[in-house]
Amino acid sequence: MELILDRLTKQYHNKIAVDCISLNLHKGVYGLLGANGAGKTTLMRIICGVLKADSGTVTYDGVDVSSEAYRAKLGYLPQDFGYYPDFTGMDFLIYMAALKGLTKIQAKRKANELLELVSLKEEAHKKIKKYSGGMKQRLGIAQALLNNPQILILDEPTAGLDPKERVRFRNIIAKIGKENIVILSTHIVSDIEHIADTVLMMKDGRLIYQGKWQEKSGDLEEFYLKQFEED
Numbered sequence: 639m640e641l642i643l644d645r646l647t648k649q650y651h652n653k654i655a656v657d658c659i660s661l662n663l664h665k666g667v668y669g670l671l672g673a674n675g676a677g678k679t680t681l682m683r684i685i686c687g688v689l690k691a692d693s694g695t696v697t698y699d700g701v702d703v704s705s706e707a708y709r710a711k712l713g714y715l716p717q718d719f720g721y722y723p724d725f726t727g728m729d730f731l732i733y734m735a736a737l738k739g740l741t742k743i744q745a746k747r748k749a750n751e752l753l754e755l756v757s758l759k760e761e762a763h764k765k766i767k768k769y770s771g772g773m774k775q776r777l778g779i780a781q782a783l784l785n786n787p788q789i790l791i792l793d794e795p796t797a798g799l800d801p802k803e804r805v806r807f808r809n810i811i812a813k814i815g816k817e818n819i820v821i822l823s824t825h826i827v828s829d830i831e832h833i834a835d836t837v838l839m840m841k842d843g844r845l846i847y848q849g850k851w852q853e854k855s856g857d858l859e860e861f862y863l864k865q866f867e868e869d
């Protein structure tokens with residue numbers, strides 16, 4: 639299980655959003671930290687194959703990001719995920735499962751299993767427009783897991799969650815990260831300091847820090863703020 643980013647670069651007009659990023663990722667939770675505009679979304683969209691890099695490659699166990707085989711291993715929750723407000727959580731998952739090629743029976747079984755995982759079983763037959771922000775995010779994670787992905791990409795998944803929802807969310811991610819590669823982006827240090835096995839920090843399109851973060855390394859928030867002090 640190895641995801642390799644090799645010298646990824648992406649430029650918009652005269653702005654370099656991702657600047658020669660190389661990384662080797664294995665099983666575990668990666669917390670991608672960076673201020674607004676650091677390039678997190680651009681990088682994640684490249685890893686998902688939604689956006690093509692100007693140069694560089696993304697491969698998973700040797701399979702290129704542009705291939706169907708790669709996509710089959712990928713789960714993605716974008717920043718602005720479009721839900722269908724009049725669908726129930728269950729209908730939505732079954733619909734998304736059909737789009738991903740599951741049969742009706744598979745879809746039903748998987749939807750039930752995932753609703754359980756994200757603690758939405760009781761709300762499964764409620765319309766999404768009645769869901770709280772946290773419930774929607776959990777449903778978003780569930781849809782990203784429909785194809786049993788080995789790579790799970792979550793773009794700012796904790797935005798707008800209350801503290802209780804954050805804890806619940808962390809527990810779900812920690813569980814998934816035991817067996818898979820999970821990359822989640824945020825600009826909130828406390829979202830990742832307790833669950834990320836590896837901290838990645840981006841600034842101006844570059845990776846300025848990568849590594850484990852433990853108590854003895856000091857205060858992550860302090861370190862993070864220091865990187866942005868001159869701004």
Ligand SMILES: Nc1ncnc2c1ncn2[C@@H]1O[C@H](COP(=O)(O)OP(=O)(O)OP(=O)(O)O)[C@@H](O)[C@H]1O
Pocket residue numbers: 650651653654655672673674675676677678679680681825
């Ligand atoms: N489609 C685009 N056209 C032009 N510039 C863009 C485009 N998308 C992103 N950018 C610029 O590229 C840089 C990186 O943006 P990106 O969205 O990847 O950052 P981010 O770290 O995800 O920020 P945020 O947390 O605000 O989403 C920013 O300066 C942004 O303005």
